[in-house]
Amino acid sequence: MPEKNQDPNNNKINSFIKGLNKDVYSSFIPEGTWTHARNAVNNTIEGDTATLSNEVSTLLCAESGKTLPGVSKHIIGLIHLFSDNWVIFTVSYNAAFSPIGHEIGLLTEDLCLYRIIVQDTCLNFNKYNLITGASRLKEDCSWGVYFADGLNPDRYLNVGDPQTWPDPNIYSWQGSGSTATKKLLYQWI
Numbered sequence: 001m002p003e004k005n006q007d008p009n010n011n012k013i014n015s016f017i018k019g020l021n022k023d024v025y026s027s028f029i030p031e032g033t034w035t036h037a038r039n040a041v042n043n044t045i046e047g048d049t050a051t052l053s054n055e056v057s058t059l060l061c062a063e064s065g066k067t068l069p070g071v072s073k074h075i076i077g078l079i080h081l082f083s084d085n086w087v088i089f090t091v092s093y094n095a096a097f098s099p100i101g102h103e104i105g106l107l108t109e110d111l112c113l114y115r116i117i118v119q120d121t122c123l124n125f126n127k128y129n130l131i132t133g134a135s136r137l138k139e140d141c142s143w144g145v146y147f148a149d150g151l152n153p154d155r156y157l158n159v160g161d162p163q164t165w166p167d168p169n170i171y172s173w174q175g176s177g178s179t180a181t182k183k184l185l186y187q188w189i
Helices: none
Strands: 040-043 049-054 072-082 085-093 099-108 113-119 132-137 143-148 155-160
Touching (some): 072 143
Antiparallel strands (some): 072 085
16 A cells, blocks of 8 residues: 655645646636647747747638638637537628627538538627637537627527538528628528
């Protein structure tokens, strides 16, 4: 049987100094760390160090926010549904650095297929308020996404049953013009 260390002065605490930290309580996350970083590296392809950037890819699979207006577009959140399906949250900005486009979409990685769920300014996204959340399979086989950004109230989106998701080549938009609410004409709630 191993000996128990009874000396209270001999306690050792292991913690991250810098880098990714997934601590449950935000009060324990030290300065200079990040809490959400998928495919991130601590430098850029230009050679800048101590800068968080995406790991270099060899293939552009899909593009979110393609139809959003604006000069810069930012992915501000990802929520995993199941298998290779992700809900992606995107915001676009004009030249005056004001958010003008907001989008929630569905990415199916193995098909390199991105589908827009909703585009609407009432989503009120901001690149400084990153979105976190979780997904859940419901009793009726549909998937629900719960998300929050710290700016807006916590929200819920029912993305439906994957068996009834339509062919992405056969859909249309409701409304017209830049101020119209753009929702696909199938069961996205």
